Amino acid sequence: MRVGTVREIKNHEYRVGLTPESACELVAHGHEVWVEKSAGLGIGAADSAYAAAGARIIDTAAEVFAGCEMIVKVKEPQAVERAMLREGQILYTYLHLAPDPEQTADLVKSGVTAIAYETVTGPGNSLPLLKPMSQVAGRMSVQAGATALEKAHGGRGVLLGGVPGVMPGKVAVIGGGVxxxxxxxxxxxxxxxxxxxxxxxxxxxxxxxxxxxxxxTRFSSTANLAETIAEADLVIGAVLIPGAAAPKLVTRDMLSTMKTGAVLVDVAIDQGGCFETSHPTTHDDPTFTVDGIVHYCVANMPGAVARTSTYALNNVTLPHALAIANLGWKQALADDPHLANGLNVHAGQITYEAVASELGYDYTSPQTVLG
Structure with a gap:
């Protein structure tokens, strides 16, 4: 199979779908790998490293999209990329479709077979392809929140760890997952x-x-949540419903109970956010303020630590990429029900129930598609 990866074009997104090592592994299994020129520079991977791994360096993303049977990315395809997708092509990347009707409509129209990292499952209903980025984002959320708390960035001017004789900052983490x-x-x-x-x-x-x-630890009842965030200097929104839009747990009314200059970090923003007042931001302009409360809602937080994130992601995405390339998508999904759970769109059909329900599409099960 001819497998391609392109330079990510989302704001300050420096990760890449395939590392040179992953390209080497695909080539070793008899596949052809096309890499857009300069795609790996954000992680310090020069074109020469991909060439040494056996990949072919291609001048433009358009050529990669046109010539490859499977596209391996990191972030959801942007509008200009979606226009280059075609019927029968395999797209393997993060999608986060439930809060994104425009992307969903374009993927349905394209006829592509889209497999989403974030809904591929593992034993015990785990999400192994989401886990490493959740680990990165969880750790980064505190860094980002600590910076936003600084007075120069609009925050309360609180040092999270305090100093001797001064109380530490209070952090509320909503959600006890990864x-x-x-x-x-x-x-x-x-x-x-x-x-x-x-x-x-x-x-x-x-x-x-x-x-x-x-x-x-505290049970997340409405009353307990309201009391905890009212006392917090920093609130981390870490709620996930796989494949579905995040619930709005913190309402705008609740902001009036919080301390002026407190910070909300919405790690669930890829799935629409778990704060009512959230909207996606970028690394260029990461925060905004509503009713005196600073919001940090960057939708691709791990992109800021691109090298760590890319290698952590490739560790878990490569085995499935190899299976799809070796067997073809249909056989790979038929052999692995966990991978089949990653199928979100196929040939104009929505094949993930939470996405269909959220956006009003008819639902077609992956089992129906696989026959």
């Missing part, structure tokens, strides 16, 4: 006063055992 756990680890490491909220008693027990007295 993002929330990693955010809590970072906040605890800085010496902050950390509270983690979740609705799953098993998650709360696991977090309580891990953090012991270093972080508090």
């Amino acid at each position: 993002v929330g756990f990693n955010a809590a680890q970072m906040a605890v490491g800085l010496g902050a006063d950390v509270t983690i909220l979740d609705r799953n008693p098993d998650v709360l027990e696991r977090l309580g055992i891990y953090f012991e007295a270093r972080a508090k």
Whole structure:
């Protein structure tokens, strides 16, 4: 199979779908790899490294899209990229379709077979292709929040760890999954006063055992959530419903109860955000203020640490890319029900139920597609 990767064009997105090492692995399995010129520069991978791995360097993204059977990316295709997709082509990348009707409509119209990293499952309903970026984003959320709390960036002027004789900042983490756990680890490491909220008693027990007295856990009822964020200096939104839009847990009315200059970091912004007042921002202009509360809502946070993120992502996406290239998408998905859960769009049909429900499409199951 001819597999291609292109330079990401989303604002300040420096990751790349295939590292030179991944390209080498595909070539070793008998596949042809096309890489857009300069695609890997954001992670320090020169064209010569891809050429040494056996890949072919292509001048433009248009040529890669036109010539390859499978496109491997990182972020969802932008409008100009979606216009280059064609019927029967395989798109393998993050999609986050539920809050993005325009992208969904374009993918349906294109006839492409789109496999989304974020809905590929693993044992125990895990999300192994989302996990490494959730780990990165969770850790970055505290860095970003700590910076936004500085007075020069519009925040309260609070140092999360405090200093001797001065109380530390209070951090509320909404959601105890991969993002929330990693955010809590970072906040605890800085010496902050950390509270983690979740609705799953098993998650709360696991977090309580891990953090012991270093972080508090609290059941995420409406009243508990409202009380916790009113006291917080920094709130991390770390809620995920796989493939679906994130629930709006923090309403605009709640902002009036918060401290002026407190910070909200919405890690769920790729899925529409879990704060009512959120909207996507970029690394160029990462924050905005609503009712005195600073919002950080960058939709591709891991892109800022592109090298770490790209290699972590390729570690988990490459095995499935090899399976698709070796067997063809249909056989690969038929052989692996976890990979089949990644199928979101095929030949004009929506094949992920949460996306169909959210955006009003008829739902066609992957099993129907696979026959």
